[in-house]
Amino acid sequence: MTITAFIIISLIKSLAIVFILLTAVAYSVWLERKVSAHIQNRWGPTRVGPFGLLQPMADGVKFIFKEDLTQPHVYKPLYIASPIIAVVFAITSISVIPFGNAVSIGPIGKFGPWGTYLQITDLDIGLLVVLGITSMGVYGVALAGWSSNNKYSLLGGLRASAQMISYEVSLGLSLVGVLIVSGSLSLRDIVDAQGGHFWGFIPRWNIFHGQTLAFFIYLISAYAETNRTPFDLPEAESELVAGYHTEYSAMKFAMFFMAEYANMVTVACLATLLFLGGWHGPIFGPAILQEIMPVVWFCLKVFFFMFLYVWVRWTLPRFRYDQLMAFGWKVLLPLSIANIVATALIVAWRA
Amino acid sequence: MFHLILFLFFGAICVAGAVNLLVQSHPINSALSLIVVMGALAGEYLLLGAEFVAAVQVIVYAGAIMVLFLITIMLLNAGKEERSKGSRVAILLGVPGVVIGGALIGWTILERSNPSAVPIGALKGDPTVIARLLFHDFLLPFEVTSVLILIAIMGAVVLASRPEAVARGGRKDG
Numbered sequence: 001m002t003i004t005a006f007i008i009i010s011l012i013k014s015l016a017i018v019f020i021l022l023t024a025v026a027y028s029v030w031l032e033r034k035v036s037a038h039i040q041n042r043w044g045p046t047r048v049g050p051f052g053l054l055q056p057m058a059d060g061v062k063f064i065f066k067e068d069l070t071q072p073h074v075y076k077p078l079y080i081a082s083p084i085i086a087v088v089f090a091i092t093s094i095s096v097i098p099f100g101n102a103v104s105i106g107p108i109g110k111f112g113p114w115g116t117y118l119q120i121t122d123l124d125i126g127l128l129v130v131l132g133i134t135s136m137g138v139y140g141v142a143l144a145g146w147s148s149n150n151k152y153s154l155l156g157g158l159r160a161s162a163q164m165i166s167y168e169v170s171l172g173l174s175l176v177g178v179l180i181v182s183g184s185l186s187l188r189d190i191v192d193a194q195g196g197h198f199w200g201f202i203p204r205w206n207i208f209h210g211q212t213l214a215f216f217i218y219l220i221s222a223y224a225e226t227n228r229t230p231f232d233l234p235e236a237e238s239e240l241v242a243g244y245h246t247e248y249s250a251m252k253f254a255m256f257f258m259a260e261y262a263n264m265v266t267v268a269c270l271a272t273l274l275f276l277g278g279w280h281g282p283i284f285g286p287a288i289l290q291e292i293m294p295v296v297w298f299c300l301k302v303f304f305f306m307f308l309y310v311w312v313r314w315t316l317p318r319f320r321y322d323q324l325m326a327f328g329w330k331v332l333l334p335l336s337i338a339n340i341v342a343t344a345l346i347v348a349w350r351a
Numbered sequence: 352m353f354h355l356i357l358f359l360f361f362g363a364i365c366v367a368g369a370v371n372l373l374v375q376s377h378p379i380n381s382a383l384s385l386i387v388v389m390g391a392l393a394g395e396y397l398l399l400g401a402e403f404v405a406a407v408q409v410i411v412y413a414g415a416i417m418v419l420f421l422i423t424i425m426l427l428n429a430g431k432e433e434r435s436k437g438s439r440v441a442i443l444l445g446v447p448g449v450v451i452g453g454a455l456i457g458w459t460i461l462e463r464s465n466p467s468a469v470p471i472g473a474l475k476g477d478p479t480v481i482a483r484l485l486f487h488d489f490l491l492p493f494e495v496t497s498v499l500i501l502i503a504i505m506g507a508v509v510l511a512s513r514p515e516a517v518a519r520g521g522r523k524d525g
Contacts, residue, residue, distance in 0.1 A: 078379070124477060128406035135414025139386070142418065146379065146425045158425055161418050168415070185478060 026056035078147035086140025086259035145244035156243025160234035171221035191278030205277035268305035401476025
């Protein structure tokens with residue numbers, strides 16, 4: 001591939017993926033409002049477009065045109081920087097997520113056959129890159145809490161940083177079992193290792209490959225990582241007004257929410273790739289359909305996790321803070337270490 | 352060539368962050384400069400080819416340890432520090448120290464730069480190599496170090512818990 005083709009393909013892929021991600025973020029907000037409404041026997045957004053489908057656009061316009069208040073007592077450089085930090089790291093982490101097989105579009109122009117993976121870039125350490133970038137996301141929340149110079153915000157920021165560090169440990173350790181089974185850190189290799197079936201009908205996904213416990217540890221830790229109910233203590237409105245984003249309004253406020261929903265999408269993608277076999281699924285029909293099916297399967301699995309997020313939010317009450325810490329350190333951490341030891345022993349015994 | 356430009360770029364960011372760490376009078380700005388230094392160092396590792404070390408640098412140092420620094424600063428609510436006129440010790444020891452350090456670095460670069468040094472991107476730093484080193488070649492030192500860290504953690508727990516709780520044989524929850 002020539003350097004020009006590489007730059008053009010990378011540019012197209014980056015723009016397309018960022019566009020898809022931001023649309024997905026906007027429509028997860030719509031999904032959340034709609035599902036929560038139906039759970040509470042309401043209708044949710046109905047006025048803007050059919051089924052309220054244009055509601056995210058109306059919200060966007062509203063956020064842009066609202067007055068952007070900056071309190072006089074805030075520490076301004078960090079107050080402005082923290083929503084940017086949050087949203088940048090949340091969006092960057094999508095860059096190594098693969099979402100389908102390789103595609104090749106026949107010869108176009110002078111660049112010859114254009115073939116590419118459905119992924120911005122495939123790294124040997126893809127999983128570590130995602131973990132590294134998401135671990136930097138905590139600064140957005142923590143600095144927002146501190147720079148607001150307000151005790152509720154500060155408490156929210158402190159809670160967020162303590163909670164995210166604690167659950168990052170069990171989240172990272174729950175993935176080690178998957179790494180032992182697949183023997184690679186590249187997300188594409190991990191998905192490729194999950195092709196095929198056990199006894200002809202059970203898919204060879206990691207969740208059925210001895211990593212069931214790890215899957216649930218990952219899911220719970222991921223909810224805590226993204227500050228979602230039942231772990232939304234950093235923004236617990238009954239105790240902290242609105243937590244770390246109390247002082248934020250207009251687009252800065254919206255940026256925190258974009259970051260939160262983008263993180264949810266990343267976490268859902270990772271869960272799909274690592275435990276549910278990525279884009280593997282039954283393939284049938286004509287040739288063109290067979291090309292599209294893997295991406296459809298991937299999107300369906302991600303949608304399942306997004307729906308689960310909303311479902312859990314409107315079902316479970318919030319943890320108390322000491323319960324949260326005790327659960328993370330005394331239950332999830334020992335369980336994830338036990339999972340690593342068990343997986344390693346079984347793999348070593350079979351080898 | 353492109354790698355060299357990037358390498359110098361990250362090096363410049365690293366040095367600028369380190370200088371900013373010293374110049375800033377607010378602890379939180381200094382902590383953020385340290386994060387920039389660590390991120391730039393991770394970029395340097397990545398360019399050298401040690402991708403696993405780069406990832407660990409970001410996850411452990413920039414993503415976890417620095418968050419603890421930040422929590423400490425936020426909890427203590429450390430404010431802006433006053434500027435002093437400068438102590439005599441700092442001038443007496445610091446200026447010669449800087450001169451000697453700079454001279455040493457310059458001398459090393461000028462005299463000892465050998466063409467057989469590892470070129471950019473040639474370091475073998477993928478996880479397999481590191482795993483073989485840690486869990487095969489240097490297994491005993493690695494395990495002894497982890498025991499050492501465990502002892503340090505236990506010591507910290509003992510020091511942090513109240514004496515009467517230790518006398519009772521453990522800390523009560525809640």
